[in-house]
Structures are given as C-alpha cells and as structure tokens.
Amino acid sequence: MINQQRVSPRRRLAYAGIIASSFFLSACDPISLTALGIGASTGVNYGLNSVAYKTFTAPISTVNKAAVTALKTMGIKIKSIEKTSEGQVIIAQSSDREIELTLEAVSKKTTRLRSIARQGTFLMDRATATEIIFQTEKALVGDRKVYVGA
Known part of the structure; x- marks a missing residue:
C-alpha cells in the first residue's frame, strides 16, 4: 500500500507560486550575472x-x-x-581589429x-579592449611613479 498524504491548499498555492515565479525570474539572470561580475570586478568598468x-x-x-x-x-x-577638446584619441590597427x-x-x-576594439562593423571585442587597459596599467605600475586608481 502506498502512503498518500494530502497536500494542504496553502502548500499547493506555495508550490504554484514558486513555479510561476521561476518563469518570471528567469529573465533576471543577466541582472544576477552582472551583480556577480561587479562583485568580482577587476577595476575595469564596461558599457x-x-x-x-x-x-x-x-x-x-x-x-598616453x-x-x-x-x-x-x-x-x-x-x-x-x-x-x-577633452584629451586625446589613439587609433590603432591589428590584423583584424580596429582599436x-x-x-x-x-x-x-x-x-x-x-x-574599444572593433572586429568588423558590428562585432565588439571586449577581451581585447580589457587587455589593452590591463597592459596600460602594467606599464604605469612599471613606471613606479604612478598610483593606479579604480
């Protein structure tokens, strides 16, 4: 004999609420990933x-x-x-990217x-853009006269 327990209406409503909210909260995943990324930030911000x-x-x-x-x-x-008028712009070129x-x-x-690192007309290369900033920071720290801020 299988022991069947009755599920109270209140508990059924709670289960239904959890299931329904999972559909709505799945669209918030980019928000949670962004929050996680900010928490593990390396000092580089992104648009x-x-x-x-x-x-x-x-x-x-x-x-410069x-x-x-x-x-x-x-x-x-x-x-x-x-x-x-605000400063300077450096334009550079690698084999397939415009910087x-x-x-x-x-x-x-x-x-x-x-x-900004562009690969073609529409593609942006975030990794290369970030590496340029890291290498710039490395050159500044190597100079040992500069304190690097976030």
Missing part, C-alpha cells in the same frame, strides 16, 4: 556595448605614454594620435581611459 573604461591617477601625458607602450607590447600598430583609445583628462592628475 553595455563592450566598451572598457578605467580611471588612472596619472596625468594624461603619462597615461603607457597606452602607446601597451599597444606596442601587444603588437598593435598605431595609426594616429589626435588631440581633442580606439580615448584619453579624457578628469583633472590635471587623473585620466580616464576608454578602450
């Missing part, structure tokens, strides 16, 4: 379109020198360096670096 950002406690000329060193270390050829680095002077001693 929704895979653009990497980092602020350095260093003058724009020092960050470090960014150029980073690109050369990575074997990426610099096409141009242009001055803008754009924007340096913005936040203050005389602080610079924000924005890194």
Whole structure:
C-alpha cells in the first residue's frame, strides 16, 4: 500500500507560486550575472556595448605614454594620435581589429581611459579592449611613479 498524504491548499498555492515565479525570474539572470561580475570586478568598468573604461591617477601625458607602450607590447600598430577638446584619441590597427583609445583628462592628475576594439562593423571585442587597459596599467605600475586608481 502506498502512503498518500494530502497536500494542504496553502502548500499547493506555495508550490504554484514558486513555479510561476521561476518563469518570471528567469529573465533576471543577466541582472544576477552582472551583480556577480561587479562583485568580482577587476577595476575595469564596461558599457553595455563592450566598451572598457578605467580611471588612472596619472596625468594624461603619462597615461598616453603607457597606452602607446601597451599597444606596442601587444603588437598593435598605431595609426594616429589626435588631440581633442577633452584629451586625446589613439587609433590603432591589428590584423583584424580596429582599436580606439580615448584619453579624457578628469583633472590635471587623473585620466580616464576608454578602450574599444572593433572586429568588423558590428562585432565588439571586449577581451581585447580589457587587455589593452590591463597592459596600460602594467606599464604605469612599471613606471613606479604612478598610483593606479579604480
């Protein structure tokens, strides 16, 4: 004989609520993954379109020198360096990616670096954009005169 227990209406309602909420909460997975990523952040921030950002406690000329060193270390050829009203833009090219680095002077001693790596017209390469920032930071820390901020 199988022992069948009656499930109370309250418990059935609770089960139904859990099942129904699982359908609605499945759309929140990107939110939870983003929260997890923020918790394990390495100091590089991202826009929704895979653009990497980092602020350095260093003058724009020092960050520019470090960014150029980073690109050369990575074997990426610099096409141009242009001055803008906010700072500088470095355009570079690898075999199949176009790189754009924007340096913005936040203050005389602080610079924000924005890194974009495009592969074709629509594809963005977040990993390469991030690695350029890491290599720039490595060049700055190697200089030992600069403190790197998040």
